[in-house]
Amino acid sequence: MAIKPAALICALLAMCLPAGLARADNPVIQTRFTADPAPLVHDGVVYLYVGHDEDDAAGFKMLDWRLYSSTDMANWTDRGVVASLKTFPWAVQANDAWAPQVIARDGKFYLYAPISVAGSPKNVIAVAVADNPAGPFKDALGKPLIGPIEGYIDPTVWIDDDGQAYLYWGNPHLWYVKLNKDMVSYSGPIVQVDSKPADYQEGPWFYKRNDHYYMAYASTCCPEGIGYAMSETATGPWVHKGKVMDPNPGATGNHPGIVDYKGKSYVFGFNYELNFAMTPIHHERRSVTMTEFRYNPDGTIPNQPWWDTKGAAQIEPVDPYRRVEAETIAWTSRIKRDRDRPYAWAPGVTTAQDDAKGVYVTRIADRTYIKVAGVDFGKTPAKAFVASVAGGAPGATIELRLDRIDGPVMGVLQVGPVGDAGQWREETVDVTGATGVRDLFMIFRGRGAESLFDVDYWRFEH
Missing domain, CATH: 2.115.10.20 (Glycosyl hydrolase domain; family 43)
Structure with missing residues (x-):
């Protein structure tokens, strides 16, 4: 019997568990x-x-x-x-x-x-x-x-x-x-x-x-x-x-x-x-x-x-209403043959470090992503997402999805085309649909740049 691609993805990622049962x-x-x-x-x-x-x-x-x-x-x-x-x-x-x-x-x-x-x-x-x-x-x-x-x-x-x-x-x-x-x-x-x-x-x-x-x-x-x-x-x-x-x-x-x-x-x-x-x-x-x-x-x-x-x-969920460092990661598409796309080849994110900002996420390319496991949005839906970013290629975005890489979209943050590398700013977007303990996927989109932008931290707001 042939294995459907969706079933293979779930088996590889162990992300088809009920919401709240996050694992490393x-x-x-x-x-x-x-x-x-x-x-x-x-x-x-x-x-x-x-x-x-x-x-x-x-x-x-x-x-x-x-x-x-x-x-x-x-x-x-x-x-x-x-x-x-x-x-x-x-x-x-x-x-x-x-x-x-x-x-x-x-x-x-x-x-x-x-x-x-x-x-x-x-x-x-x-x-x-x-x-x-x-x-x-x-x-x-x-x-x-x-x-x-x-x-x-x-x-x-x-x-x-x-x-x-x-x-x-x-x-x-x-x-x-x-x-x-x-x-x-x-x-x-x-x-x-x-x-x-x-x-x-x-x-x-x-x-x-x-x-x-x-x-x-x-x-x-x-x-x-x-x-x-x-x-x-x-x-x-x-x-x-x-x-x-x-x-x-x-x-x-x-x-x-x-x-x-x-x-x-x-x-x-x-x-x-x-x-x-x-x-x-x-x-x-x-x-x-x-x-x-x-x-x-x-x-x-x-x-x-x-x-x-x-x-x-996971021992306890992540509080998304405080500052969360962008380099807080359960899984990312760093490896070239990514676990979500077993036969595709793509670059992935990594981190950089300097005296001014400490550690931040960089080398962001189209379709790369970060998964944060077990985020507790609470009973009242989140209303906004805020991220500290630098740079921004034309059309660059952060796509926010719940539970899996193709899960419900709660919002899309427009990052580009503003700002220069090294000049940090907060960008905000309205979001909907996030309650309870969910896995958060930040999927990066954009074209025409080796590194679309950098991210230092993020948070949600009620």
């Missing part, structure tokens, strides 16, 4: 290739620090670390670059901005990252510090915290209940050290773990939950799954407990990040879906993914299926 899309970031997720829960927000694979990467080509944040686990806001190789001017600048992790202590935020030093093929672990989660992070020492020694990569950090901080790292061995309270120095020896799990490869993720210590990690290459071990103390011995996720031939690598947030538990990793959506050739162009899980009563973690396109359920 996997991969959770589509505007860039991202890897090595390091989630941090702080003051009611999930901050997701990631490595960044360059668009033209074949092997590993990584120059900076980026940040995304969410309060609902379905929509993620691009917070931009928070640190880069330039943060550490004494390091190799051409590559090697590998897997980071950030932790908060005493009002400061500490970023640990593995990089390379000039004149040596070996790795070091550097530390940078910031006054807020979004940085900018600044080099804390002017030199490595740990190393250089080959295999000193993938740092993971946790502060125990007694205030003692531990830093683990390593490939293929696992090491740890006790950090001092200043978080930029350590006391005692660097210890190689004798009880390393048999399938440990790299990418450790160390944390404590209830009375259990956990060490999740990328399991033996290749391909890599996610394994984990547990211990009764912060330094082991580590008892292998199995796989959080089995290896999958579609992904040579992996890197876990596990957090609890608003009473739910989440594991992050990555796949290569966006790379393979563009080419059948394997490149190191990865995409961060996420799923919700529940611990077993004894604290063990049940085996999870491989990442699919349906992510975790």
